[in-house]
Amino acid sequence: MAKPISSFAQALRQRRVLRHWNRVADMAPSQPLSALRSQRGQARQLRRQLDRLIHEAESRLALPLIGSNAIRRPLGADWAYRPVLWRGPLDVPGAASVESRTAIGDEVTVFHDCDVSELTVRQIRNTRESDLAPFGLRMDVFRFDGSFLSLVLELPEDVVQGLTRRHLLRMDAVVEMEKPLEIFARLNVRHGPNTEQIVRELPLHDDDVFVEFDLAYTKMNEKRVEKVWIDLIFEGPEMNEIVLRDLTFSRRPRAEL
Template sequence: MSGKSPSFLDRLVQSRMLARWTRAGRLVSALGRDELRQLREDARTLRRELDRVLCVTEARLALPPDGFDGIVRPLGCDWVWRPDLWRGPVMPAGIVGADSRSRIGEDVTLFHDCRESEITLRQIRAQDAAPFGLRLDVFRFDGSFLSLVLDLPEEGVAGLKRNHLIRLAMSVELERPIEIFCRLNVKHGPNTDQLVREMPLGGGTDFVEFDLAYTKMNEKRVEKIWVDLIFEGPQMNQIMLRDLTFARHPRADI
């Protein structure tokens, strides 16, 4: 988009759209159920697009003036990604008593098997390279597992080869020490290959790398990639994920 001011036609379209939704807000109490369902769907579609625009603009405005994003790019890196939750405001911004499969933002889903959830998720403002972060509070925990699942976007899947390494970097603060395991899942055709690494939590930004040469991935049939962050013994703990990024690069020739 250029830096030019909006044209008269652009302002007219925007004014009419705002007037339409203002009128809808006045008339909503008089609408029938079918009209309400359609209005709700229209509003949700508009909100998704507005949230996407706000997320990107907030993320860019939060960056330093030189645009440096703080993501380490290994030699030959052909793709990097910081999930939306760490880039800009998401909806919902917090969940109390989060059930399994609760989503916070578009990219992150919580999984657990607790009978009664005493787990809270909340997006926070950060002071690191990432303008936002995630706080995970776990109180009593009667389940056997707790994980966050991040779905990688299509850009990270396109052109993926077995000579690629995928680097996952995290900046983590813990109220008390626990182990965090990272599991990369690659779905190709009917098969799913997995690679598991333990995150070495030494303070600051730590990372693991997944070497796809250790999979049987069919490069022509890769459909989806996701990562599970698995927290061992998370009870009575506060976990702050201040930043989380991905980078993809080819293995160095030997």
């Protein structure tokens, strides 16, 4: 019962403070200059604290909600997913001189073949009005003496439930970069001892950046599907800053012909 009483007392104090300042404002035209000078100083002190509160509240309330899983699902989609890295804060938000096979959270792993790593990765907070994902991933690449740089994204087990060759798997991305580069997405579907692969280049110059993988063009054994993952491959990443603001996946059955 203590909490409701405290809330009531706080509301009562707030009403009294508002009545006080309403009364002071109403009397300001007739107040002596000495009293008005003192009241102006008090009002300015109060306004500084109120402005701090309003600034912080508007900033935080404008951000995408942590844990949000709002996804633009294609029509007919029977599954959709945003990896954890883009949904919530990581225990270790970043690393410098990243070695190959470094895990970023539980679902994302960095791979490269550099002799000397000059790569940093960091989870960042999205702040734009258009952002649906609460977080993004920034990669800063300086000197790059390797032949490849990739992110491997493990998709959850439920993506394989009911997965058939009639499905289209889609990846949507929001990507920013300092200078142009090519990014390829490679779908991997393990079924028994075999792995099917489909490669698509991301259309980074389009307004909507997405790729689709049509499983009808694979030899996937629907009864033996075990695991699905995506390789994001960055071509020519040297001296570039790459920000993946959002990354979502969905699947839908393709229309019958």
